[in-house]
Amino acid sequence: MDRKPVAYFAGLAQAIVGPLVVLAFLATSTLPVAADSKAWQENIAEGKQEYDENCVSCHGADGKGRGDLGQKLFKKPSDLTTISERNEGEFPFERVFRIIAGDTQVEGHETMHMPEYAARMKRDNFKPGYHQAHIRILQLTHYLESIQAK
Ligand code: HEC
Numbered sequence: 001m002d003r004k005p006v007a008y009f010a011g012l013a014q015a016i017v018g019p020l021v022v023l024a025f026l027a028t029s030t031l032p033v034a035a036d037s038k039a040w041q042e043n044i045a046e047g048k049q050e051y052d053e054n055c056v057s058c059h060g061a062d063g064k065g066r067g068d069l070g071q072k073l074f075k076k077p078s079d080l081t082t083i084s085e086r087n088e089g090e091f092p093f094e095r096v097f098r099i100i101a102g103d104t105q106v107e108g109h110e111t112m113h114m115p116e117y118a119a120r121m122k123r124d125n126f127k128p129g130y131h132q133a134h135i136r137i138l139q140l141t142h143y144l145e146s147i148q149a150k
Contacts, residue, residue, distance in 0.1 A: 047143025054117050063147050084148040097141045
C-alpha cells in the first residue's frame with residue numbers, strides 16, 4: 001500500500017500543531033491572569049444573572065440557602081458558599097457542574113427539590129439571545145466558585 005499521503009498529512013499536522021502549542025504556551029505565560037480580565041468578569045456577571053433568575057428562590061440571594069421557597073422544603077437547600085469548605089478547601093468544579101446539569105444525582109437530592117434547570121436551558125438552545133445550555137451551566141458554576149467563603 002502506498003503510505004505517502006498519510007505521511008504527508010501527518011507531516012502537515014505536525015507543522016501546524018507544533019507552532020500552535022508554542023503560541024498557546026506563550027499566550028498563557030505572558031497574558032494577565034484570566035480572572036482579572038473583562039471577559040472573565042462578564043462570565044461571572046452572566047452566571048450571577050442566571051443564578052438570580054433560577055436559584056435565589058431556594059438558595060437565597062447570598063447563596064446561603066435561605067430563600068423563601070427553600071424554607072418551605074422538607075429538605076433544606078445547601079449553603080452554596082461553603083461547597084469548598086466542605087470539600088477540603090477545593091472547589092469540586094466538575095461535580096458542581098454535573099449537579100446543575102442534572103447529570104449527577106446528589107445523595108438525597110430528589111429532583112422535586114432541585115428542579116431540572118438544565119432541561120429548560122437545553123430547550124433554549126439556539127434561541128436568539130441565549131448562550132447554549134453548556135455555557136450557561138459553566139457560567140453558573142464559575143459564579144458559585146466565585147462566592148465560596150474564604
Ligand atoms: C426548589 C428549590 C431549589 C432550587 C430552585 C434550586 N435548588 Fe439547588 N438545591 C436544593 C436543595 C434542597 C439542595 C440540597 C440537596 C438535596 O436535595 O439533598 C440543593 C443542592 C444544590 C447543590 C449541591 C450543593 C452541595 O452542597 O453539594 C448545588 C450545586 C445547587 N443546589 C445548585 C443550584 C443552582 C445553580 C440552582 C439554580 C439553577 C439551584 N440549585 C436551584 C434546592 C433547590
